[in-house]
Amino acid sequence: MAEAKTILVRVKRQAGPQDTPQWEEFSIRWRPNMNVIACLIDIAENPVTSDGRKTTPVSYEANCLEEVCGACAMVINGHSRQACSALVDHLEQPIRLEPMSKFPLVRDLVVDRQRMFNDAKRMRCWVPIDGTYAIGPGPRIAPERQEVAYALSRCIFCGNCLEVCPKVNEHGDFVGAAIVNQVRLFNMHPTGAMHAHERLRAVRGPGGIQECDNAQNCVKACPKGIPLTESNNDVNRQALLDSILGWMFH
Amino acid sequence: MSAKTVATAEIPPEAAVVPAAVPDRSYFWDKIHSLTGIIPIGAFLVEHFWSNSYALVSADLYNRQSSDLQTIPWRVPVEALLIWIPLLYHGFYGIYIWSRGKANISRYSYGANWMYVMQRWTGLVAFVFIGWHVYVERFLTQGRSNYFDVAATLSHPLYLSFYVIGILAVSFHFGNGLWQFSNKWGLAVGAHAQRKAAWVAGAIGVLFAVVGLLIVCAFVFHWQPFQFYAQ
Amino acid sequence: MSSTKVILIGGGLAGLMAAIRVAELGHSVDLFSVVPVRRSHSVCAQGGINAAKNLKGEGDSTWQHFDDTVYGGDFLQNQPLVKGMCEAAPGIIDLLDRMGVTFNRTPEGLLDFRRFGGTLYHRTAFAGATTGQQLLYALDEQVRRFESEGKVRKLESWMFLSAVLDDAGVCRGVSAVSLRSGEVRTFPSDAVIVATGGIGAIFRQSTNSVACTGSAQSALFQQGVHYANPEMIQVHPTAIPGEDKCRLISESVRGEGGRVWVPKAAGDGRDPRTIPDAERFYFLEEWYPKYGNLVPRDVATRAIHKVVYELGLGIDGKNMVYLDVTHLPREMLTRKLGGVLEIYEKFVGLDPRDHPMKVFPAQHYTMGGIWVNNENQATNVPGIFAAGECEYQYHGANRLGANSLLSCLYGGMLAGPAAVKYAQSIAKSAESVSSAVYEREQKRQEEIYDRLRSQQGEENPISLWKEMGETMTQHATVIRYNKDLQAADAKLAELQDRYHRINLADTGRWGNQSLHFTRELGNMLVLARLIVQAAALRDESRGAHYKPDFPDRDDEHWLRTTRAEYDNGSFKFQFDPVDTSLIPPRKRSYTSS
Structure with missing residues (x-):
């Protein structure tokens, strides 16, 4: 096998409703059939940015992960969609994750609908x-x-x-x-x-x-x-x- | 019941009655806005294109038609009720509606979304054009400008391009507006019906654009293809 | 009659049904849920809901439904309430129908019923391919109606932490934490209904939703609520393994001719389409020539498990086998299996009409759960009731397909009025309980959080969770050996030790998901140990619980409910006789049915 493939994920972070947003980039080891949620779990396990800086796990909403509960909607590469059905292999990299903009922000990718x-x-x-x-x-x-x-x-x-x-x-x-x-x-x-x-x-x-x-x-x-x-x-x-x-x- | 809770904590609101929403005036004013676009403004547009089409027959007929329109009874109240007030309302309320939307075609560049944005810009262009047109033709010249006055105006490239842009904007706004109307008034509900409505509305828009440009040609090139009618 | 307030934990089918019943009786409800209730795990149920309405002229009856349920559960249920559930089922379907559930219809406009596993009758009402979703929505809408009338208050994004128990051990309310602000609060109430669903997260390789951690059940267990049949865990044979979760691929795929196989050579990395037939191992067809790929769920699951773990023949050395429909006509696949194949296409990104699907068994349902009595869903702790998947009442050692939605609704229907009745019957209400009781519990919970925040060490909660899931999936799901279960318990004990060295990357309060997850992880570890210890004790094979060393059901010794009690870090087990007064146990054998 060639050297391990990596995925670049950029996340728009915001600690709370009053804070200013900032982008963080993460480098994640590629595996088959990954979706955006799998990337976020990886970040939670190893919350270190691609330039080696320690940070906090990204907050996001998710529940059923089969597109019947509606929880994990976010803006992925500029389009609003469910993160569970957003497959990494079908997304342009770096993958950009932003919270939905039409609802009050709670933290990171979590909004209040x-x-x-x-x-x-x-x-x-x-x-x-x-x-x-x-x-x-x-x-x-x-x-x-x-x-x-x-x-x-x-x-x-x-x-x-x-x-x-x-x-x-x-x-x-x-x-x-x-x-x-x-x-x-x-x-x-x-x-x-x-x-x-x-x-x-x-x-x-x-x-x-x-x-x-x-x-x-x-x-x-x-x-x-x-x-x-x-x-x-x-x-x-x-x-x-x-x-x-x-x-x-x- | 909440005596046992700690005051410093985030207190979830107690259960409360939520009444059903009730109609407010915005529904009425919105419907009036969409209606005025068809009647009377759209109807007047039809009439206006019709009477100007006499320029395609002959200058004399055009001038006669033009002066006939100056002599209708109750002219000022009729103009105010059928043209000025609906036009001003449709224009300013349209701008108000525009101000409440936030276009996002850079992210979602779908056909209908483009139409949404175009409808707003063409509306603005049409409003300015019509305002100028009415000011010049109705107030400045008291409606007495004849075929040759108009032809003289259109010989200026600047005025000519303003007319062409104005006519295209008006035609688009009217055609797309008809489609909007069919949605907003629930005339076309199913996907098929919506598509059919879109074809019809689009065809009407194109028809207006073509007829409008032909009328311009009649003035610019002194081109009267229907002249043989008058002979 | 004065109005009382009932606290409900969990907003899935069971919780919502209980809420409706309480509100309908004129009492108020505080409904706690970690997710907005409309996003609860009940939405994942696909197949349908059973009710013997006998609309197809087959002579179906509620007794037959009852018999199928008990037989499917391998006779481990106490039978009276199971009978009650089956008798109530037709009425429950009517109720759902009146609520506007979009059930499929016959040409006459009546409810349509389909056949499902474990029965010979058309007994399963269904709404497209998302029956659970449609049922949950109908109940959610009814609760929203009560909410708009001021009778229900929802505390969504609040996580239950513990019951508030007074000095006599009576439940007087709950403590909970806001997942937004991180603040801990106590809420007084005379009766609490727990409806917190399954525990899939403990296995990681699960079809359950993210919120199904079992944390609430575990917390209550640690406070003295009894837990029954923890070892009874259902595994579904064919799910799409995923990094984040496993997604079900319905049995109907095999019903239409799908074949299960692995390459004969271990670690064969070729494109499956290029592997010739002679080099494929169709193990179900070879081992079970009579039923082939259509052996019952538990048999298929065990076979796949054996191929992967004992023979080491998983695809690419991983925990996967092929479920292949590429040999079937495309047109037929689209017509009959379109909805199911779409799931694979959407989440794997490959068209199963061209590529064999990679599947593996996954934990699916928790038959065991909080112990409740035989009458009204009450637990052993006064003031605490339980309903839905989180309790153990209805499914014995194995759940019959399309019975889960029914048991949730029936449990909720019983628990609501029972909680109200209890609250009105007690001499001393929560109003008169000393505030010190609440302050004490709040302090205890805040201290746990403070400890987690200030812990030092090198451990990561996600890594520990993954290790727990791997241990549980490997040793405590399909095939169980006492030796492995003991090793698993030792491993879990080690994880519990390492848990205290978790160093949180985020120690803030606002929206700190890893903090709350870590909190739940501690509870999951307790339940995990309970599962493996109980499984080690039950030396027989019954329903989903299978030990090759004890391959038969042993009614003489083990027709018993495992009932566990928490005792300062360890568990005390007792084994209660099962009420089989209505249908005497008989041998469960799929070959004769």
Whole structure:
């Protein structure tokens, strides 16, 4: 074998929300099938920069590591994506890791995506049930409808669609494609549809669907291939009808 | 219940009721913005390109058409309601919307993202061009400039290029705006429908650009291909 | 009836279900989770959830489901609650359906059911290839609804450290640390439900999520909560080995004709596609001509283990064998296995239609766990309840496929109301407990952190973790020898010693992940030792626990629940009789089923 291959990884470090960011470079021994998470574990085991300076392990979020939990989103070589499915052999080197920029920074690559969950509350993203008691089966649903709903409900709340959206930034409070998609999902469900009006009112509220200007980066960035622009246009139609009908008849 | 906690620690907020969001005015104003782009501004654009197309027939017909438009009843209120106010609103609210976005084509150089950025810049160019155009043609000359006045203006390379850029910007902004409208009003929902809407809107944009440039040619080269209609 | 507050540790399926039940009864919940609950490990469950709804005219019944579960678990479960779970299953599916879970449907719009391992019936409801995710989301949304009503408070990015026990040994709340600020706090409550899932991180080569460390279970065990059947660990035969984690490759790949093999020559480094058939060792087909590649999970796992560790024939000398579908028609592969093959493509970067997949068994599930009683998920410590994978109740010596989601939900459904009932029944509530009790626990926890921060030495937590994982995977998963288990225990004791010489590169407080990981590592080491010691004691083979020196099940001596108690650094074991009052034990044999 030739001499061991190495991987260069540059990480944008920031000790805390108030600190100034700085870049650190790490040199990592290459092995087959490595992903970005494996690099970060290596750095934790040997937190020394490529110029031999001792530093601290890089903080990052991760859980399932199979792209179903949404935790490990970060900006890799300029693109917002999940770190677990970012394979080293497919990335240009040096690999540049940055935290997502549209969420409050906690430390290093960790950001606080709580606003997505809060917006899901404000937009009433659930099927309101009467209780957990044994009161019989749910409504029947056509298989075609289930297939559409399933595709929408695979959203992992990773936040990539917010990160790449030009309309999500410090000037506006757009809830982002993920939440609009949730509104469509729950309006589709027979029980959820009984409360569609409340959701459609909410989605016309502060940071609502009116903020979307169709740059459509969301649908490209979605790791789960959710038809986000379809959801967006569908909710646009529903919200508009709801508002016009509400204005005319209430 | 929290008497046992230590005061120095980071206190997680207690559970609190989170009400559903309720509509605010921005939804209404945004919809009005997108509507004014089609009606009346887009409709006026159609009319404007139509009446200017008389320049492709003959100078006389163009001049007659032009003076006919000066004599419509209720001229000032009609202009204000159908042109000036919607135009000013669409322009300034558009700039406000622009100020709330942060373009990122350097990172994400996808087609629709380019369109997003182009829509803003062409909007600005169109707004300036239309403002200047209205100022010159409506206020400076009181709408009385005829075919030969316009031809004289367009003989200046500077004015000519301003017109060409303006017409292209307006056409792009209108065509892409139609596509935006089909999204924002939920007219095209599915991926196929979006693509079809994009083709239609794109074709309309190109049509306007071509017709606009032909009209310019009519003035610059005194070119009246439809002259035989008038004979 | 006054309102009480229940503390929940863990926001996976079990925890969320318990939270919903408590909130529904009108009480408030503090829900602690190291990750935002929507990112819990339950999302990883793929196959489905069992319920004998008998919608396919097969005559399936809840009793049959119960029988399959007990049989699959090799009769190590106490049977009454298992029966209760199977009887509740159809109602639980209805509930999930009402919550909006996107279950697959029949043309009539009814729930569709598929067949799964260990049964002859179409009993498994499923939502695409991500059933666990869809179930967790439905519950997450219900909890969010209660949250918006002010009934649930989530403490996400808070890590449970310990129970607060008063002088009588009664649980009065918990201590926890903020993973952001690093601050330790105590939280009073009359009842605590633990739902912290599996312990995969102890094995490193695991299909579990990063958060599944078992730290909470271990901490409670060290405080006096009993732990049962620690030796019962399920290993899945085919997973993609990864630097960071192992990802499952479903059994359906072999079902459609996938073949498992290794090169006959040890260390053969050739491209697998160039190795001729005669130089390949299709060991499953050779050893088990009747079932071939479709032998049950535990048999396949043991065979792969033998090929790699005993015969030294792993690919390139590494712990891997080929799972090969390249001989099958591409069109068929895409149509029938598209979703599964995509996982390999995404995470390995190679198309399995062209390249044989490299797979290896990986730790998958923890049957054992916190000891709970036969009625309502209560542990032996008053005020502490447990539900989900972290407890031992439902799966005996081996879990049946698609039963895990069900047991999480059922356990959560029982634990919630039980915790409320307990809290309302005690004479003296947490309100009246002296604040000294809380200050004492907080001080104890802060001292542990201070010690970790100030430790000197040359050890690194990640390196120790990897060594622990290698030891556990090699000696305490598939094939177990008493000699090796004892060696493993000695190795773990050595790691515990070296643990005190860990020198943290980061001793700060804010967002210091390695500090908290090191904290968990100490707890993992305790559980690791518990697993190997319990495994050494059980001299028989039952379910997932296999000792070549004791190849048969021995009901006379070992139809017993292993129940461990922590005793100042060592463990006291007792062996409780198993309640087999409903289905008498019979021989478990896959050849006859």
